[in-house]
Amino acid sequence: MKILIVEDEPLVIQRISKIIKDNKPEWEVVSTVQSVKELNQILDDKFQFDLMLCDIHLADGLSFKAFANRKISFPIIFITAYDQYALQSFDHNCIDYVLKPIQEERLLKAFEKAESLIKNYIPKLFNQELINDLLNKYKEKSYKKRFLTKLGNKIRFVSGEDVAYFYTEDGISYLVEKGSNKKNIIEQSLNELEQELLDPTKFYRINRSIIIHLDGLVDMKPYFNGRLLLSMNAMIDNEIIVAREKVNEFKSWLNQ
Structure with missing residues (x-):
């Protein structure tokens, strides 16, 4: 299985890659991207992979923005340090979400779910209305200063x-x-x-x-x-x- 990691924290990339190497040695991390701009480019280039592990908050904005009006042919596991409330109604390409700090056992459960679904995965369209709804609901939390x-x-x-x-x-x-x-x-x-x-x-x-x-x-x-x-x-x-x-x-x- 070919994996794309979308994450702007190098230590998190290292941790995910190590979990994959230790538990799924037959899987291959084919690329990593760290921004919405890079994600847009890799989607435009029709880069081939089977599963995306995607952080929501990237350095230049929300990763959701890159999916607008695209027909996505791969499932996504979202990874986030923030509340999952917006994902509860997100029944499109998101097959699971994992909260930071990443627990190995939790990520492996998401991998098992991906393996069970990926063979029969049906491509779905991310329309702009859905993206706008997600962007409105999923706002970065403001913490007490x-x-x-x-x-x-x-x-x-x-x-x-x-x-x-x-x-x-x-x-x-x-x-x-x-x-x-x-x-x-x-x-x-x-x-x-x-x-x-x-x-x-x-x-x-x-x-x-x-x-x-x-x-x-x-x-x-x-x-x-x-x-x-x-x-x-x-x-x-x-x-x-x-x-x-x-x-x-x-x-x-x-x-x-």
């Missing part, structure tokens, strides 16, 4: 870029700044932060009580029972531990 915090009697804003990690204790949520030994109270719960407010490419919930910022991570080492102990760029004495069931996904997230 700063947080209103309380420390004693002081109320102040803290930039999201200055956060080392968030944690919860006794039902109260705290923000810890990089290089700080102070914990600031915030009004949002960790569930709200994780599901609605934080960029999933920068923040990761390592256990029930802690969400870390990638830029606040200094190093990590093995811990008891298959867990990981993290050192953060902050001076709070909390133990920052990745739950055992999260370790593999966390490592994949770091490798994006």
Whole structure:
């Protein structure tokens, strides 16, 4: 099977290629493209491949734009760091979607689905009305840039870029700044932060009580029972531990 990868992050391309090499050695990655412009060119040239793995948000826009008014003769697995709500009604050439950070097991399930469908795949037309609908629905999320915090009697804003990690204790949520030994109270719960407010490419919930910022991570080492102990760029004495069931996904997230 000949594979085209459409992705603008080199590390993600490397990860997908390695998963294919390790699990589908008979498959061949015949080309990679990193922009809508390059994707348009390769489609215009009628480049031959059997399956496309396609990121939605590319450096120069949404990959959907390249499919307008084209009859596509190959199935597509979309890969995205963003919510899949627009794909739920996308019943054309998308046979599956995989969310970032990419989990190997999830991608392999998408591959199995592709193999079962590809022999009987029927080419379909992407009309402009469908593309416009997708572009209107699938907008890049706007994540929270700063947080209103309380420390004693002081109320102040803290930039999201200055956060080392968030944690919860006794039902109260705290923000810890990089290089700080102070914990600031915030009004949002960790569930709200994780599901609605934080960029999933920068923040990761390592256990029930802690969400870390990638830029606040200094190093990590093995811990008891298959867990990981993290050192953060902050001076709070909390133990920052990745739950055992999260370790593999966390490592994949770091490798994006």
